[in-house]
Amino acid sequence: GESVGLHLPTLSVQEGDNSIINCAYSNSASDYFIWYKQESGKGPQFIIDIRSNMDKRQGQRVTVLLNKTVKHLSLQIAATQPGDSAVYFCAENGSSNTGKLIFGQGTTLQVKP
Amino acid sequence: DAGITQSPRHKVTETGTPVTLRCHQTENHRYMYWYRQDPGHGLRLIHYSYGVKDTDKGEVSDGYSVSRSKTEDFLLTLESATSSQTSVYFCAISEMLAGGPWEQYFGPGTRLTVT
Numbered sequence: 704g705e706s707v708g709l710h711l712p713t714l715s716v717q718e719g720d721n722s723i724i725n726c727a728y729s730n731s732a733s734d735y736f737i738w739y740k741q742e743s744g745k746g747p748q749f750i751i752d753i754r755s756n757m758d759k760r761q762g763q764r765v766t767v768l769l770n771k772t773v774k775h776l777s778l779q780i781a782a783t784q785p786g787d788s789a790v791y792f793c794a795e796n797g798s799s800n801t802g803k804l805i806f807g808q809g810t811t812l813q814v815k816p
Numbered sequence: 817d818a819g820i821t822q823s824p825r826h827k828v829t830e831t832g833t834p835v836t837l838r839c840h841q842t843e844n845h846r847y848m849y850w851y852r853q854d855p856g857h858g859l860r861l862i863h864y865s866y867g868v869k870d871t872d873k874g875e876v877s878d879g880y881s882v883s884r885s886k887t888e889d890f891l892l893t894l895e896s897a898t899s900s901q902t903s904v905y906f907c908a909i910s911e912m913l914a915g916g917p918w919e920q921y922f923g924p925g926t927r928l929t930v931t
Contacts, residue, residue: 737919746906746922747859792858801866802847802910803874804920806859 715813722780724810726793729774733795737804738767738778741790750778750791780812788814819843820923822907828929835894837926839907841887847910848890849920850874850882852903859906865890897930904928 716722728736734755739747753760753767753776760767766779776793790811794804819842829835839848849864851874861874863882871882879901881893894901904927908920 739922744925746925749919749921752919800912801864801872802912802918802920803849803861803864808856808858 712808713811713813715815716783717815718783718785720783722778722783722787722812724778724780724791724793724812726776726778726807727774728776728793728795730795730797730805731774732798735796736767736769736776737794738765738776739792739794739806740787741792741809743789747792783812783814785814785816788812820907820909820921822905822923822926824926825924826927828931829897830931831898832896835897835928837892837905837907837928839890839892839923841890841909843909843911843921844887845909845911846887847912847920848884849908849910850880850890850892851906851908852876852901853906853925854903862892862905897928899930902928902930 737752738750740750741747751762751765751767753769758769764781768777780787790809792806792809794806797805821840823838847866850862851859852862853859860876862876862880863871863874865871865884868884868887871884883891904925906925907923910920911918
């Protein structure tokens with residue numbers, strides 16, 4: 704069945720270092736991927752997305768890499784800040800044409816000052 | 817939060833009572849979704865809507881019903897609440913334009929406790 708998974712439940716990094724959060728997906732039909740950030744007590748917040756016709760997309764301090772060969776997605780955060788501490792989710796659209804997303808379990812990013 | 821509000825934000829109810837959660841959007845987006853979030857399960861889709869009066873089930877729809885009589889409102893009803901429905905409920909909206917799906921925007925959530 705379809706599944707989206709993150710490799711590590713918790714990632715702890717030093718402030719100022721770069722963070723890399725990984726995600727594996729299983730549905731080869733997925734052509735749209737999103738990363739969300741969720742702070743405690745809040746709803747998921749869109750960070751960045753990427754379509755399957757791209758390998759890399761950059762935003763402000765964030766980069767998403769997509770490797771379709773091994774069905775792997777990663778989120779890189781440059782110069783990690785305390786405000787980046789949150790749970791990060793990846794999501795894929797599977798074979799849906801109704802905008803439905805399949806979410807991974809989430810990785811908790813802890814930033815040490 | 818992209819023009820999405822949820823009400824109530826917190827609710828405590830007793831087992832067996834009906835509960836309705838409301839999601840309201842001001843973005844005029846066609847697609848709306850209800851998720852529940854539980855520890856160890858991430859976000860799971862309950863029901864979704866792809867237009868007024870057009871709804872379909874998600875992966876955890878048992879015990880829930882929805883209605884969408886206007887573009888801006890999507891209601892989630894628990895006909896007879898059970899303790900297993902204690903959760904945080906999120907509403908999301910999205911749009912589909914030429915080129916494929918676009919990001920879902922989430923509301924602030926409703927924390928529901930069934931005692």
